[in-house]
Amino acid sequence: MNDTVHIRRYEQGEEAALFRIFHSAVHLVACRDYTTEQIEAWAPSELDPFVWESRVRDINPFVAEQNGELVGYADVQESGYIDHFYVSGSHTLRGIGSRLMRRLFVEAETLGALTLTSDVSRTAQPFFEKFGFLVVELRYPECRGVVVPNAFMRRGQSYAQR
Numbered sequence: 001m002n003d004t005v006h007i008r009r010y011e012q013g014e015e016a017a018l019f020r021i022f023h024s025a026v027h028l029v030a031c032r033d034y035t036t037e038q039i040e041a042w043a044p045s046e047l048d049p050f051v052w053e054s055r056v057r058d059i060n061p062f063v064a065e066q067n068g069e070l071v072g073y074a075d076v077q078e079s080g081y082i083d084h085f086y087v088s089g090s091h092t093l094r095g096i097g098s099r100l101m102r103r104l105f106v107e108a109e110t111l112g113a114l115t116l117t118s119d120v121s122r123t124a125q126p127f128f129e130k131f132g133f134l135v136v137e138l139r140y141p142e143c144r145g146v147v148v149p150n151a152f153m154r155r156g157q158s159y160a161q162r
Helices: 015-028 036-042 049-059 096-111 125-130
Strands: 005-009 062-066 069-074 085-087 116-121 134-139 150-155
Touching (some): 005 096, 015 069, 125 134, 125 150
Antiparallel strands (some): 062 069, 116 150
């Protein structure tokens, strides 16, 4: 079995698979740091598929594929903002997130984005810190009427691989 992780651009038609990744990441991993109410508000089981598909097309993420299965995805925008960064809850601690982050660094350099920023969950903060991101501000945004705390994080210009 070839366990190589291949990073590539998302392709239209993969939106449902990306939703499953997002949902499992929140429900199986972020649940360590958030209440059940917060998890349900952040990643409800049912989302309008048209809204989700539009969102995914708008962010145009990179996907991580392993053995023909999508196991993670992440994006970086021209501004350097990372909107989505998720690895399937059943594929954590396998280097998939690190591979995605390194790909985002290459893309940010290509885009000329000097600074990377993201609103990062409590769960993902240590991972982002490992890649040189620093907490700028703790935030308390509402999602579907529930406060789901996160941190605004920033990483400066050097994209040297860590």
